[in-house]
Amino acid sequence: MSSVRAYTATSATAPLTPGTVERREVGPRDVLIDIAYAGICHSDIHTVRGDWGEVPYPLTVGHEIAGVVARVGSEVTHHRVGDRVGVGCMVDSCRECANCLAGVEQYCLRGFTDTYNGVDRDGSVTQGGYSESIVVDEHFVLSIPDAIPFEKAAPLLCAGITTYSPLRTWNAGPGTRVAVVGLGGLGHMAVKLAHAMGAEVTVLSQSLKKREDGLRFGADHYRATGDPATFEELANTFDLIVNTVSAPIDLDAHLNLLALDGTIVSVGAPPEPVPVTLFTLFENRRSFAGSKIGGIAQTQEMLDFCAEHGIAPEVEVISADRVNEAWERVLASDVRYRFVIDISTLRRG
Numbered sequence: 170m171s172s173v174r175a176y177t178a179t180s181a182t183a184p185l186t187p188g189t190v191e192r193r194e195v196g197p198r199d200v201l202i203d204i205a206y207a208g209i210c211h212s213d214i215h216t217v218r219g220d221w222g223e224v225p226y227p228l229t230v231g232h233e234i235a236g237v238v239a240r241v242g243s244e245v246t247h248h249r250v251g252d253r254v255g256v257g258c259m260v261d262s263c264r265e266c267a268n269c270l271a272g273v274e275q276y277c278l279r280g281f282t283d284t285y286n287g288v289d290r291d292g293s294v295t296q297g298g299y300s301e302s303i304v305v306d307e308h309f310v311l312s313i314p315d316a317i318p319f320e321k322a323a324p325l326l327c328a329g330i331t332t333y334s335p336l337r338t339w340n341a342g343p344g345t346r347v348a349v350v351g352l353g354g355l356g357h358m359a360v361k362l363a364h365a366m367g368a369e370v371t372v373l374s375q376s377l378k379k380r381e382d383g384l385r386f387g388a389d390h391y392r393a394t395g396d397p398a399t400f401e402e403l404a405n406t407f408d409l410i411v412n413t414v415s416a417p418i419d420l421d422a423h424l425n426l427l428a429l430d431g432t433i434v435s436v437g438a439p440p441e442p443v444p445v446t447l448f449t450l451f452e453n454r455r456s457f458a459g460s461k462i463g464g465i466a467q468t469q470e471m472l473d474f475c476a477e478h479g480i481a482p483e484v485e486v487i488s489a490d491r492v493n494e495a496w497e498r499v500l501a502s503d504v505r506y507r508f509v510i511d512i513s514t515l516r517r518g
């Protein structure tokens with residue numbers, strides 16, 4: 170075991186403070202990564218604040234991790250010392266169930282191991298990327314193409330794959346009409362990705378405040394959901410709607426925007442159940458679906474796709490001592506569009 174510097178939560182309410190986390194010895198199939206940047210995801214805040222259940226403190230969060238391989242175990246074949254790599258929301262899964270064998274480890278039937286606040290094989294609680302380094306089984310370590318700077322690669326590991334996966338599953342591409350609900354960390358990636366895939370993209374946002382940004386990211390249209398005319402004029406028009414908003418939305422109103430065989434996929438969700446009138450689904454043979462991050466193979470495909478198409482998230486890089494301020498701004502939706510922590514500032518701190 171070795172102790173490395175980290176920014177940790179000691180309770181649901183106290184600010185994060187400098188501390189340490191323990192990393193296991195590098196096993197035969199493990200990769201030790203010196204972390205360069207870690208993205209700030211809304212999930213980090215929900216987890217620490219106890220919104221999703223009790224948490225064992227102290228806890229270090231962060232599941233958008235980019236850095237350099239510092240050491241590899243004797244049986245590691247995919248990564249070498251010096252490689253540019255990343256880690257997302259998963260650090261392990263059973264590798265044996267039907268879903269793992271199908272390459273969709275995020276749906277592991279025994280539950281995948283979360284990058285933080287998960288239970289590792291040795292029974293310890295996993296600790297995330299707001300830290301100097303991390304030890305991860307090579308299967309869950311992604312290769313970051315040279316074309317993507319580390320600080321831009323980090324958010325791709327959660328926000329990128331979470332939006333890429335449903336766009337691929339429901340075949341966004343030339344000739345399809347895709348709507349993205351919400352233009353935040355997830356939504357802005359959905360717009361860039363759907364546009365690069367060749368779809369006609371519409372942003373559905375509460376107001377027109379971020380319209381210029383949306384169009385710059387590749388949206389063809391930008392409409393306000395606060396305007397009732399939007400729902401009248403766009404009825405029966407979309408093949409796919411990706412809902413990135415965690416607050417409750419009027420699901421029936423959005424379903425009504427779907428064309429024949431259209432699907433609305435939620436990647437953000439409020440904790441409480443969402444009412445839906447099934448008759449709305451009967452019209453146009455509509456579907457309502459969910460999607461959770463993406464498998465390891467598809468995550469690599471997404472990184473390669475982003476490199477090939479020159480796609481990257483909009484980031485605001487901060488030093489580690491500004492994490493608490495950044496969290497407050499995330500909660501206030503005051504970020505365009507992802508905070509990324511420069512981990513070198515943690516080493517110096």
Ligand SMILES: [Zn+2]
Nearest residue numbers: 210212327328
């Ligand atoms: Zn996340």
Ligand SMILES: [Zn+2]
Nearest residue numbers: 263266269277
């Ligand atoms: Zn499994």
